[in-house]
Amino acid sequence: MTAPAFVINARLDPERLQPIFRRTRRLHLPDVFAPEQAISLYAAVRDRTPWRRSFLLGDRGVAMAPDELAAIPEDKREALERDLTKTARNGFQYAFDSWAVSDEVEAGRRIGHPAEAFYDFLNSPAFLGWVHRLTGDTRAVYCDAQCTRYGPGDYLNGHTDEAEGKNRLFAYVMNLTPDWNADWGGLLLFIDPDGHVAEGYTPAFNALNIFEVPQPHAVSMVPPFAGGSRLAITGWIRSGRDDPPEAAGTKAA
Template structure:
């Protein structure tokens, strides 16, 4: 991690259209390769329960997958990392130690992720407001022809900023009601997936003081059926969760 926290704070404050910072070579190079080699097989990971339109997989077990992954968990849970995130946003935040909705992510062959805004209130904690998405990319030898750049915009109708998902690159992006992000269909080499590790930072709020919403999707050039589903997704999922519970919580198996 960069020692120049002040420079990162300045970078975050001046960035746009979604506030973010990019930290290259975040981990020791040897450890980063060990972490990549230790990633779970995408076929053993459950398909995202929050997205039905392509083969995106999630497994929220970073804290107990292996001795190697626990080392990254310890970094994310360290006071130093929480302090960095807190200085970026300007008030105290903390990371979810169970990585609900996060942990290991894999976009399998041909996958994509439509522009969306993430859920704001933690599924299991009504007083946790999501502040940051923390994304560590693990794609050795990534080439532009593979696609999969992280797209960031505050308005789906406006041009987006593209962040390359390079190996050992950490992106910390704000999570607000207008922090739209996603990635276009990938063309990774056969047998390769778009790999990342995701963690989320929260602040504490008074329960009920913020209107809860689940993931809000804004698909581009979509069919009428998909557009209608996306428009009503928040209502559908919140109703389902009320009776059946959050599916996102089930990705810690």
């Protein structure tokens, strides 16, 4: 049986929301899809996702399968964790589980996961046209996507999402965790020029966060007492795919 097509809630009128977005450069949009569709996508991300551990090693993003991580001797794993902590203390670092949906789909490795259908929806005329009307920017032609899972101790340090050659216009977070408590962390935080938190979004279930790139932001650490994992599908809405290497330069993504 084919899953029903994703349809954005008609109450989220992009023309009505556009002036707010253009003024604030970000929006938190609740109740994006029909509840049963959001619950189905959540269950698939929770139960069927082939997670990999993601972190930054030097200037290179790493995504390790569980068996690869388990094969590292304990002393080397502990040293790696110390290095990640040291990097995070004074610079950019992240640690969470992910699955690069768009990379897998574009490499011809579909596995029948509902997140693949969501990726197709993101790249449909219906969604891209909705983005054009919401943002007032008609350059959006492509969206990438990854499933993300933040458990206790996971985080994403402050950054702007700006990356030469990636053609990023906007970032999005499709939140898929029911009954999340703000005390459990995992908040999408926007940082003002003085280093203060200007605004924060709790990862409310079936809510879409969308914001303009570049913009300083972070995801706060999930504490040990959190009652679950923060699940989402995230990515960037772009004016094109990656530029060729000679045009993109050497700046790390």
